Amino acid sequence: MSQESAVFTGTPGLLAAFIAAERLSRSQQVSVLAPPVAYARFESLVRRISLRREPRAGAGQMEPLSSLENAAGADVWHFASSGESIAGSLLETVRATPIGALNVVTTPYCGGQRWRWIMPRGASVVDRNPVPMDFPVTRSFRTTLTLDIAPPDDIAQEGVLHFLSTLFDLKTEIDERADDLFEYRGLRCLIAPTARVNVLRTEQAAAIIMAIADRTEGGNYVVAGAESLSGEDFLERVGNIYGVSLLALDAKELFSPRLTAIDALFDRRLMNFAEHLGQPNREVIEHAYNAAGMRSAQPGLGPAEFDDLAKSAHQTQLSEHSALVSHASKPPETRTTHSGERELSHSSTSSDGEAIVLLNALGQGPKPWSRLIAHLRPRFRVLSWDPRGLEESESQLSLLDHVAELASILERESVTRVHLVGWCTGPKIAAEFALRHPGRVLSMTFLNMQVKCLESSPNFDTPFETEFEAIFSELEQRPSTASYIAASLTSGATEAGLDLMTETDESEAVLGAMNRDLRMPVLRPFRDASTTIRFARQMIDFWHYDVNEVAGQIDVPILFFASEYDRVAAPKASEWASGLFPRARLLQAPGATHYFLYDRADVVARMIEWFVSGDGMPERSDGHMPSLDPAYVSKSADTAGLLQAGK
Structure with missing residues (x-):
């Protein structure tokens, strides 16, 4: 069962903000282990999410945390991008603290990664001595792609929002150099027409995760929708909204795609979007919904709701770009x-x-x-x-x-x-x-x-x-x-x-x-x-x-x-x-x-900020931070089979 206080670690973003807002509405304490700049960004995001929700009776406290020494009895929530793990040093620190539970939440593009494509790519270094996940209460959550109405904060650009913001950034750059290019040229994506794009509303994913944490003493869960869009349908819907023809690859091109320089740049900035596609099997999905006390799995985002949220994202991006031009x-x-x-x-x-x-x-x-x-x-x-x-x-x-x-x-x-x-x-x-x-x-x-x-x-x-x-x-x-x-x-x-x-x-x-x-x-x-x-x-x-x-x-x-x-x-x-x-x-x-x-002043500004702050700069563009072990934490003996079955 979840405790009255929680400590957030890792790279919390939009999903974490919904979870934090829910805990605060219950008059609970939320502490965030993060450098000052990162905490300020997350605190601002949580405040915006809280203001958007229906008024709640509770008013919990949120504060930055410099170490885990005062986290005794609290639930630790670690947020990471899909494929990342908890650093061994952090796990050892958590182990030395009598915490209530360890919750590991992984979601595509956690904490926003629209700027990380500039980081040099590197080979994974496997942790030869991984720290065992033998805490008294351990929960592991993995979500499919998420989407929700979000402010333009970089850290909110998770899941499908990463795809949408990357597309907007690239199209804007190209339009500012040759404004008619996409009127007669499409943009090719490394997505098969028959690929499954499973999208769940971010707020819904947060509610399921919180319900599971409230009701269970551990376990491993895949949080997803029961239905998916096809890759072709996904690209057509997004392309119609953004005014560019997005082209899926046919079967003959999956292993040797013919990409232009612009196509390849789009793929580089998306950072392996295709890895987050797929439809988990129904048994895996039902396992999470049953643990949350829900009778059946929700269908996920239907086409109409998906279109509405994608249009909202596009309008937010247009407004933000107009504001930048005005300020500049x-x-x-x-x-x-x-x-x-x-x-x-x-x-x-x-x-x-x-x-x-x-x-x-x-x-x-x-x-x-x-x-x-x-x-x-x-x-x-x-x-x-x-x-x-x-x-x-x-x-x-x-x-x-x-x-x-x-x-x-x-x-x-x-x-x-x-x-x-x-x-x-x-x-x-x-x-x-x-x-x-x-x-x-x-x-x-x-x-x-x-x-x-x-x-x-x-x-x-x-x-x-x-x-x-x-x-x-x-x-x-x-x-x-x-x-x-x-x-x-x-x-x-x-x-x-x-x-x-x-x-x-x-x-x-x-x-x-x-x-x-x-x-x-x-x-x-x-x-x-x-x-x-x-x-x-x-x-x-x-x-x-x-x-x-x-x-x-x-x-x-x-x-x-x-x-x-x-x-x-x-x-x-x-x-x-x-x-x-x-x-x-x-x-x-x-x-x-x-x-x-x-x-791309936003990317340059973010890199300068990382560099001068001394908070530490990400080392690679493949989704891994230097402090994170490449071995995915939830691939323990009892979890690997569950996640594999959900692919």
Whole structure:
């Protein structure tokens, strides 16, 4: 039987929030063992779920928990994604505490994983000494796919919501590059037409789990609906709602599918969605409903209710994206300060939270950063400024001048320690600042770093860098050509610039294309002959800076981002540079461009937040967290047969 207090561990999301809301309505205590950032997200989700439910008489307490020392007598609820297990260290801690019961709940995409596809994939490491699950009361619950009305919180995107949010994200990105692609091209999915998509309402799954916990002293249960949609029906219904033709694979393609680059990217971001398909047999389903005291299994989501919930999810996603665009269009507060005799302006979001300074690429304005700022500002104090030196009223600036300006801005804002986030040429400013001001930099994030050095860099130059080196050399010799060069570079900037021939070429061309919003802003340095010449001189100065000479002296945690379709800064350059710094790690974004910080600002913001918080970053994209044992905890001798029978 369930106790009056509960401790939640793992990666609780929407299903856990419904269970927590129910316990709170019973005036019970809910404690959450999680880092501060993760707790704040979950607490907000539980509060929203509680407000949506019918008023209940009880009002329990919810609080964060730093350890399990005070969990004596409580039920421990561990939430994990399907296929994950409890870390052995956590199990040992639970074993040392006289708890009431251990409940292990696994559900597809638990806690939201729409951003984890960027994490490097890795092979599972089997725990050679698994901790036995011999607690006095142990319950194991596994759900099929779930779906419910949910707020746009990342951690709520479980089950079918993961599929829907991934589809929305990808379609939005593609539409912002080539808005008519899905009008005549479908999106292929690694789902067989006859596959069974078993969907249960999240609130219903939570109610069944709670009823079982109230009535039983242990056991293993599969929580599912009695009926399923076919894979073909599922894709057709979702496609009609989202305005894209979703195509199932026919039997001949299951083992050698013909996927375009966009299809493959969709599959990568879905993270093995097909593994969560299937219809458990009726005996397994009835076992859970009988334990919950229900006469018969519920049918699960019917087509009409499924459509209603999917439409609700789509409307929420549209509203959230519109809100992001609106917030991104509002510039932060602008302030002024001085660096020597020069006056410079910078932006600041607020005085709350740790300080993050965004170091822009040379010649660029605020547009590429706008969405990332909108995602970061609720959690951090975000400072930014546009590198000067393009205007005739400004003196010619060098990299060291920009470093001095950064120091002046931090002094003006009374910031003693800071996280630096640099894009393109910005990381070189960050590296030199960290070298000159040791102890002031807490961490650095390098987005699509340009490492080019005219004297000594390895041969990682992109065609873009090679071409512009030739152009800038020409300008040094013949400044009179600046007007012609500027006009040549800016002509046709409003065109998509895509050569769409075959389907495969088209798919890769679209993924490599620039977001339409940025086509004019990124050409800011070439608006006239004067700015073109001044920008060329700044870039040549930057290309004389050799990061290889300073990297080994910088003892700061650094996170590198590289993008598969970066035409400006080669991914291999970031990979090489990350090996130079003693405390660096690298993330490579498949299907992304040089402007990943704008296209998927939510993913970049989440990774920055993980990195700077010190809470620990997920290591892999296959659903496993580094602290979790790959061996699925419920595959003990008496559970394995039950789950196998339910496939």
